[in-house]
Amino acid sequence: MPANFIPTTADYLRTLPEIILIVAGTLLMLLEGLAGERNRKGTGPIALVAILAAFGAAFLAGLDNRGPAFQNFLIIDDFATFFRLLVLVVGAFSVLCSMSYFERENNDTGEYYALILFSLVGQCLLASSNELIMVFIGLEISSIATYILCGFQRDDRRNNESAIKYFLLGSFATTFLLYGVAWIYGMTGTTKLDEIGKLVADPRAIDTPWMVAACCALMFVGFAFKVSAAPLQSWTPDVYQGAPAPVTMFMSAGPKAAAFAVFLRVFTTGFSTLGESWMPVVWISALLTMIVGNFAALTQSNIKRLLAYSSIAHAGYVLVAIAARSEIGTAAALFYLASYAFMNLGAFAIVTQFSRAKERYVLVEDLAGLSQRQPVTAALFTVFLLSLIGVPLTSGFFGKFYIFKAAIDSKLFWLTVLGLLNSAVAAYYYLRIIVVMYFHEPGQSADTAPAPAPGISITMWASAVMIVVLGVYPGLLLRFATISSFLPK
Amino acid sequence: MNLLTWLIVLPALSFFLLLLLPKSMSGNAKYIALGLSLAIFVMSLGLLGPVLANPGAPSFEINEPWIEQPAIRYHIALDGLSLWLVILSTFLTPLCVLISWNHIKDRVKEYYAFLLLLEVGVIGVFASMDLFLFYVFWELTLVPMYFLIGIWGHDRRIYATLKFFLYTMAGSVLMLAAILYLYSLTGTFDYPVIQQLLASGRVALTPHVEALLFFAFFIAFAIKVPLWPLHTWLPDAHVEAPTAGSVMLASVMLKMGTYGIARFCLPLFGGAARQYAGPIAACAIIGIIVGALVAMVQPNMKKLVAYSSVSHLGFVVLGIFSFNQQGLDGAVYQMLNHGVSTGALFMLVGMLYERQHSLEIKSYGGVATVAPHLTTLFLITTLASIGLPLLNNFIGEFLILQGAAIANFNWAVGAAVGVILSACYMLWMFQRAFLGKTPHDVAHHVTEINLREFVAVAPLVILMVWMGTATQTFLPSISGANKIVLEQTRPANVEVAHHNAR
Numbered sequence: 001m002p003a004n005f006i007p008t009t010a011d012y013l014r015t016l017p018e019i020i021l022i023v024a025g026t027l028l029m030l031l032e033g034l035a036g037e038r039n040r041k042g043t044g045p046i047a048l049v050a051i052l053a054a055f056g057a058a059f060l061a062g063l064d065n066r067g068p069a070f071q072n073f074l075i076i077d078d079f080a081t082f083f084r085l086l087v088l089v090v091g092a093f094s095v096l097c098s099m100s101y102f103e104r105e106n107n108d109t110g111e112y113y114a115l116i117l118f119s120l121v122g123q124c125l126l127a128s129s130n131e132l133i134m135v136f137i138g139l140e141i142s143s144i145a146t147y148i149l150c151g152f153q154r155d156d157r158r159n160n161e162s163a164i165k166y167f168l169l170g171s172f173a174t175t176f177l178l179y180g181v182a183w184i185y186g187m188t189g190t191t192k193l194d195e196i197g198k199l200v201a202d203p204r205a206i207d208t209p210w211m212v213a214a215c216c217a218l219m220f221v222g223f224a225f226k227v228s229a230a231p232l233q234s235w236t237p238d239v240y241q242g243a244p245a246p247v248t249m250f251m252s253a254g255p256k257a258a259a260f261a262v263f264l265r266v267f268t269t270g271f272s273t274l275g276e277s278w279m280p281v282v283w284i285s286a287l288l289t290m291i292v293g294n295f296a297a298l299t300q301s302n303i304k305r306l307l308a309y310s311s312i313a314h315a316g317y318v319l320v321a322i323a324a325r326s327e328i329g330t331a332a333a334l335f336y337l338a339s340y341a342f343m344n345l346g347a348f349a350i351v352t353q354f355s356r357a358k359e360r361y362v363l364v365e366d367l368a369g370l371s372q373r374q375p376v377t378a379a380l381f382t383v384f385l386l387s388l389i390g391v392p393l394t395s396g397f398f399g400k401f402y403i404f405k406a407a408i409d410s411k412l413f414w415l416t417v418l419g420l421l422n423s424a425v426a427a428y429y430y431l432r433i434i435v436v437m438y439f440h441e442p443g444q445s446a447d448t449a450p451a452p453a454p455g456i457s458i459t460m461w462a463s464a465v466m467i468v469v470l471g472v473y474p475g476l477l478l479r480f481a482t483i484s485s486f487l488p489k
Numbered sequence: 490m491n492l493l494t495w496l497i498v499l500p501a502l503s504f505f506l507l508l509l510l511p512k513s514m515s516g517n518a519k520y521i522a523l524g525l526s527l528a529i530f531v532m533s534l535g536l537l538g539p540v541l542a543n544p545g546a547p548s549f550e551i552n553e554p555w556i557e558q559p560a561i562r563y564h565i566a567l568d569g570l571s572l573w574l575v576i577l578s579t580f581l582t583p584l585c586v587l588i589s590w591n592h593i594k595d596r597v598k599e600y601y602a603f604l605l606l607l608e609v610g611v612i613g614v615f616a617s618m619d620l621f622l623f624y625v626f627w628e629l630t631l632v633p634m635y636f637l638i639g640i641w642g643h644d645r646r647i648y649a650t651l652k653f654f655l656y657t658m659a660g661s662v663l664m665l666a667a668i669l670y671l672y673s674l675t676g677t678f679d680y681p682v683i684q685q686l687l688a689s690g691r692v693a694l695t696p697h698v699e700a701l702l703f704f705a706f707f708i709a710f711a712i713k714v715p716l717w718p719l720h721t722w723l724p725d726a727h728v729e730a731p732t733a734g735s736v737m738l739a740s741v742m743l744k745m746g747t748y749g750i751a752r753f754c755l756p757l758f759g760g761a762a763r764q765y766a767g768p769i770a771a772c773a774i775i776g777i778i779v780g781a782l783v784a785m786v787q788p789n790m791k792k793l794v795a796y797s798s799v800s801h802l803g804f805v806v807l808g809i810f811s812f813n814q815q816g817l818d819g820a821v822y823q824m825l826n827h828g829v830s831t832g833a834l835f836m837l838v839g840m841l842y843e844r845q846h847s848l849e850i851k852s853y854g855g856v857a858t859v860a861p862h863l864t865t866l867f868l869i870t871t872l873a874s875i876g877l878p879l880l881n882n883f884i885g886e887f888l889i890l891q892g893a894a895i896a897n898f899n900w901a902v903g904a905a906v907g908v909i910l911s912a913c914y915m916l917w918m919f920q921r922a923f924l925g926k927t928p929h930d931v932a933h934h935v936t937e938i939n940l941r942e943f944v945a946v947a948p949l950v951i952l953m954v955w956m957g958t959a960t961q962t963f964l965p966s967i968s969g970a971n972k973i974v975l976e977q978t979r980p981a982n983v984e985v986a987h988h989n990a991r
Contacts, residue, residue, distance in 0.1 A: 372596075391632060392625035401665075405559060408669045416669065420662035427658050428651065431635070435647050439639045475556050482558065 007070060014061050014069040014076040015128075017054035017084060018121050024050030025117035032110035044099035047113035051092045051120065058084040058124070068130065072192060075130040079334075082484035083127035083261040086338055087254045091120045093345045093459045094250035097352050100453035101246045104357055105153065112152055116250065119145035123258035130269075132181040132191040135262050139177070139226065142255050143170050149250070150243040156358075162242025169235045170225065177222025184215040193269040194488060201273040216271055216278050223266070226259035229319055230288035233312045237296070240308030245355055245362075248304060249348030252311045253341040260318055260337055264330055267322070268487040275325050282323040283415060289316030290422040297429045303351055303364050306429060307344070310388060313426055314340050320419050321403045324410040331485035332402035335478055339387070339395035339470055346384040346463030350377060353456045354449055361445045364433055369442025374449060378437045380464045385430040387467045390423050395470035395477075402478070492535050493549040493565055493616055496579065499529050500608040507602035515598045519590055522601035526583040526608070533579035536572060544569030544969030547618070552679075555622075561678055564619040569970030570821060571615040573963060574748060577828045578611045578741050580948075585733035587945040588836050592732065592843055593641060600641055603633040604733060611741050615748060620668045621678040623753075624661070630742060631657055634734065642729040649722075649729035656722040660712035667705035671757075684756050688977060696760065703761035706754050707769075713746030716769075716806055717776030720799045727795035728848070732839025735791065739798050739835060740828035747805045747824055751817065751974060755809070759979035766810045770893075773810065774903040776803035781910035785917065789848045790838045793918055794831060797874065800907055801827045801882075807904055808889035812978065816892020817971040818964060823885030825963070826956060830873045830882060833949040837867050840942055841922075844935045850918055855927030856935055863938040864923050866946050871919050873953040875912045881956035 012019065028043055062081030069076060095116060102108040122142025129135045147170065151163025185191050187206060188199045199205040200212055221232065228236040240248045271278065293313025300306035314336075321333035354370075354377075355362050371378035387396035400423060407416045452460065470477050490498070503525040507518055539548040547566030555563040567575065585604055593600045610633065613626030631654055638650035668678065674692050675683050686692040694702065712719045723743075727735050755762050780800030787793040801823070808820030840863065841856070842848055857864040873880035876887075886908060894901035938946075956963060 386632065392628045397625075397628075401669075404666070405669050405672065408666070408673045413666075413670070417663070417666050420666050421659065424655065424659040424662050428655055431651060431654060434635075435639060435651070438636065439647050439650075473556075475558070478556075478558065 005071070010065065010067065011069040013057075013065055014067065015074060016057035016061060017088070018124050020050055020054045020057060021117045021121045021124070024053075025114040025121070028110040028114040028117070032114075035110075042108070043110035043113055044095055044108070046110075047117055048092060048095050050117060051088055051095065054120070054124075055085065055088045055092070058088060069128075072194075073131045073134050074125070074128045076128055077486075078484040079261070079265065079487055080128035082334055082338075082480065083258060084124045086257050086341060087120060087123040087127065090250065090254040090257070090341050090345065091116060093349070093462070094246055094254070096455035097249060097349050097459050098246040100455045101244065101352050105244075107153060112149070115145045115149050115152075119149065119250075119255065123254055126258040127261045129262065130193055130265075132184070132193070132196075132266075135266065136174075136178055136181060138262070139174060139222075139259075142258060143174065143226075146247075146251055146255055149247045150239060152247065153244055158242040159244065160242075162239045165235055165242075166239040173222055173225030173232065176218050176225075180215045180218030180222065183211065183218065187211055187215070193266060196270045197272065197489060200271060212271075212274065213277055216267075216274060217281070219266060220278065220281060223259060223263040224285060227256055227263060227315045227318070228289075228312050229285050229315050230292045230312070231285075233289060233292060233315075236312055237305050237308040240311070241302060241305045245304065245348060245352040245359060248308075249345060249352065252307070252348070253344045256311070256315070257337045257341060260333065264322060264333065265487055268330070268489060272325075272489040279323055279325060282319055283412070286316050286319035286323055287415060287418055289313065289319055290419055291316075294422050294426045294429075297426070300429070301363055301365065303367070303433070304362055306364065306433075307347060307351070310426070310429070311344065313422070314388075316422070317400060317403055317419065320407050320412070320415055323412060323415065324403075324406040326406060326410055327482075327485045328409055329403075329406035330487065331478065331482045332399075332406045334481035334484055335402055335474070336399035338477060338481070339399040339467070342463045342466045342470075343384045343387045343396055346380065346460055346467070347388070349456045349459040349463070350381050350384075350452075353377075353452050356450070361449075364436055366443070366445040367433065367436050368440040369446045370437040370449065372442050373446045374451070377452060377460070380460045381437065382434055383464045383467055385433055387471070389427045389430045393468070393471045395467045395474065397471060398474040398478075402474075491549050491551055492532065493567055494551060496529060496533055496536075496575070496612050497565075497609055497616065499525070499532070500582075500605045500612070503529075504602050504606040504609065507598050507605065510598045518598035518601050519586060519593075522605065523583055523586045526579075526586055526605065529608070530579040530583055533576055536567060536575065540567055540569060540572045541966050544572070544966035545973045547681075550618075552618075559672060559678070560676070561621045562619045563622060564679055565613075565616040565622070566618045567616060568973075569966035569968075570752060570974065571748070571970075572966060573821075573825050574615045574741070574744055575612055577744075577825060578608060578615070581736060581740055581828070581832055582608045584832075584836070584945045584948065585736050587941055588736070588839060589731065589733045590941055592839070596640060600637070603636050604737070607633040607637070607737055611737075611745065614745050618680050619678050620671065620680055620683070620753075623680075624665055624668060627661060627664075627745065628658075630745070634738065634742065637734040637737075638726060638730045641731040642734070644729070645725070646729040649725040652722045653726040656712055656719075660709035660719075663705040664709035667702045670702065680753070684977060687757060688979065694758075696764075699758050700761045700764070703754060703758035703765070706758070707750065710746040710749040710754065711806075713749070714743060714802050714806060715746070715799065717772055717779055717799065717803065720776065720780070723799060724792050724795040727798075727835075728789060728791045732835060732842070735835040735839070736832045739794075740832035743798065743802055744824045744828060747802065747809065747820065750806070751809050751821065751971075755974055756977035759977070762810070762978065763812060763980065766812065766896075770807055770810050770897070770900050773803040773806040774900060774907075776800065777807070777904055777907035778910065781907050781914060785910065785914040788850055790841070790850055790918065790922070791835070791848050793850075793914060794834050794838060797911065797914065798827070798831055800911060801831070801874075803907070804886060804889050804904060807893050807900060811889075811892040811896035811900070812975065813892050813895050814968065814971060814975065815888050815895065817975060818968050819885050819888025819890075819892055821967045821971060822956075822960075822964065823882070823889060826873075826881040826885045829949050829952045829956065830870055833866075833870045833946055833953070834874060836942075836946050836949070837863070837870060840938065841935065845931065846934075850921050853922040853931055853935070855925050855931060856923045858927045859932050859935050860937045862943070866938065866943075866950055867923065868919065869950050869953065871915045873957070875915050876908055879954070879957045881953045883957060884960055
């Protein structure tokens with residue numbers, strides 16, 4: 001056994017966030033079993049503390065303990081740190097909102113929080129994996145936990161539909177990824193991304209270049225599914241609509257960001273030399289994703305479904321940044337994913353609150369006159385929506401701005417113009433929500449809307465503050481994103 | 490922080506103050522809004538001295554980094570071109586507060602808050618010297634206007650406000666693409682630097698690229714102006730907006746478009762601007778005539794005034810694209826004139842609406858007998874809008890026609906038709922609404938103008954006379970700035986190509 005096979009302390013410290021989350025998740029499951037029927041409630045705070053501890057550990061690891069772990073299977077670089085911190089923030093706010101949601105639904109169990117923690121483990125692994133088997137393992141840990149979360153309300157038919165759809169389609173898409181991994185291993189004899197990158201760049205090492213391209217395509221299918229990029233986006237609206245609102249909030253921000261992280265890392269570190277070949281595919285996919293998302297959202301009446309289509313459209317904008325194939329583009333994608341996470345957290349927090357027991361009020365029309373009954377909630381929702389539109393002085397504007405700037409720098413003029421026109425189309429359906437909240441008379445649903453629960457209030461305010469602060473001083477986050485955008489080629 | 494920055498910051502602070510006002514105090518919102526906007530206006534008069542002393546050079550300049558990467562600067566300045574537009578904005582805001590005094594009963598503090606947020610946006614647009622900053626303010630103006638129309642507008646307000654927002658946004662994203670492209674060429678958003686780089690030829694654009702960039706900017710501005718055939722959002726927005734919304738929209742926001750053309754399109758893409766001056770002038774002339782003809786058949790007063798705006802703004806565009814001192818001076822002067830006289834028209838129409846709750850011309854008649862003072866003010870405004878000598882629009886239209894005639898005599902002929910038509914539709918409306926027999930309900934509802942309303946309109950009427958007789962107050966500074974704009978505007982691309990061939 002070679003000496004370097006034995007993990008060092010540094011290895012453990014670098015993966016401490018994952019370790020904390022796994023331990024806490026397992027502990028929650030055990031506690032639940034021991035506590036008996038009555039005392040199962042109130043395990044949310046434990047999960048919250050675990051996430052915060054993991055955040056601290058990830059922060060410290062990113063600060064002065066960067067480097068590879070476990071023989072370069074994982075790598076804790078700035079890029080990984082960025083995404084680990086991001087998904088943990090998303091996790092923390094999701095737990096905050098879930099606590100009041102499941103209390104209301106009378107289904108507040110430790111199992112749920114354990115699943116959230118496991119899903120976060122998978123996402124953290126995805127962010128830091130430097131090797132294709134780890135990519136697969138991370139993706140599976142994250143996905144399987146999410147499949148269960150989608151169907152967590154067992155008695156709800158929509159939950160069941162959502163979970164089964166997500167599970168079947170998701171597993172199918174993952175097999176494509178796995179197939180791609182197997183092929184590339186067959187050709188190069190390695191699964192480590194940096195070694196693959198070197199071999200692929202060397203024309204003598206590969207005698208069938210089209211096979212490499214095919215591997216790329218197979219993996220693209222797997223990743224495109226996870227980030228809900230066209231033409232593999234069709235699961236998103238059904239799953240997002242059916243899942244419990246806080247789960248949708250979690251899914252649309254966390255796992256998506258992690259999937260983009262691994263997408264970026266695999267295609268930059270592993271296949272950057274093939275950029276000329278895969279760029280057109282990403283180009284077309286980006287455009288299709290924006291068009292499908294935005295135009296389908298125009299006619300939605302269910303607010304969860306509308307936000308699902310909007311999340312497809314936003315994945316399209318991030319794909320534009322990937323198509324730019326530059327560090328500026330990567331930085332723009334990171335900035336965008338972070339700012340998008342905040343807009344979505346805020347918007348879904350309000351949906352979580354407003355939907356009420358059994359999610360009865362999830363239509364756009366139900367928000368009628370909210371501004372007169374709950375002016376603060378309506379104003380905060382407006383901030384999120386304006387940011388989703390991309391109005392200046394919100395972080396959403398700078399997100400779009402950096403992405404399209406990166407695209408222009410990479411001479412993707414048509415994609416820029418078409419993407420920007422798309423964002424003008426998108427304004428319509430976001431404005432429609434503002435129209436309903438502000439310009440319509442309050443109906444029964446606004447009259448009976450309860451005041452936001454504390455956890456949801458915190459999420460709303462924190463998201464709004466982040467959006468406005470980043471909208472005025474985007475440099476705060478952009479500097480971090482720029483440092484983190486370096487990926488070895 | 491200099492005075493100009495304060496003029497952006499203060500309305501913003503007022504916006505937050507009004508928004509955070511406790512519900513119990515919302516009755517006082519209008520007093521607070523009036524006081525603050527008046528104070529801002531008085532402060533803005535302090536801009537006059539330095540700019541008038543040297544209208545061609547930037548005054549009140551601040552150039553501080555805002556965002557490091559990409560280099561976005563908080564670069565604001567004022568010259569003779571933007572000075573009067575800023576003053577017009579600060580001047581109209583308190584009047585708009587006055588005019589909304591009793592009309593707005595619902596969500597009062599939000600209403601005045603949005604009015605002040607609009608002021609932030611428009612002052613920012615006129616003061617920005619960084620293309621990025623300009624874009625930020627440009628988009629920012631959409632939000633308050635969207636709410637002003639959407640919440641406090643008339644029956645079809647939702648349709649109108651969505652149309653307004655989407656139309657403008659579609660144009661401005663094209664401008665954003667062009668701004669980003671310019672940045673990738675020059676590495677800066679700073680307008681004077683980009684202008685220098687393009688003018689000195691250190692960054693050379695091929696005619697093809699220049700034309701594309703020119704149109705990306707121009708379409709965004711033309712939608713805002715609005716230039717025929719991109720004007721269809723305007724009548725809807727005007728008819729549905731509350732009075733103050735119409736006033737700000739017509740008097741200030743439309744000028745953002747023409748200001749943008751004069752400030753950015755000409756100095757940056759002079760070659761393309763001159764090359765395509767013919768088709769654009771044709772659109773402007775069609776707009777002048779079509780706008781006037783359509784105004785003539787409108788049964789709705791606000792719609793009539795809205796179409797008259799299309800017609801008048803056609804003059805402004807024509808003046809700009811005649812590329813000579815007279816034309817450009819006339820265009821800028823006409824922007825101010827239109828702001829004053831159309832603002833007054835919308836206010837007066839709004840007063841009639843508050844009394845009779847109708848905008849249809851046919852539900853009025855003989856108002857002159859029951860409200861002579863109101864009628865007098867309306868008549869002066871009507872005459873100013875027609876372009877009667879000694880009143881403001883005459884000077885602007887005269888200079889534009891002169892400039893157009895120098896550029897191409899046929900243009901002046903076409904545009905002159907519009908002057909005649911404007912007399913037709915305005916006087917015909919006046920005749921139908923104010924003269925003749927007074928129906929019973931008009932006599933019952935339409936009361937004389939009260940002191941508050943008089944105070945709101947009288948300054949505008951005084952300005953109409955002032956601007957029509959004492960042009961020396963305004964024109965030298967405008968000319969000074971325009972001279973620089975014209976110097977910076979390069980010759981047409983076609984001629985360059987000719988020159989190179991030889």
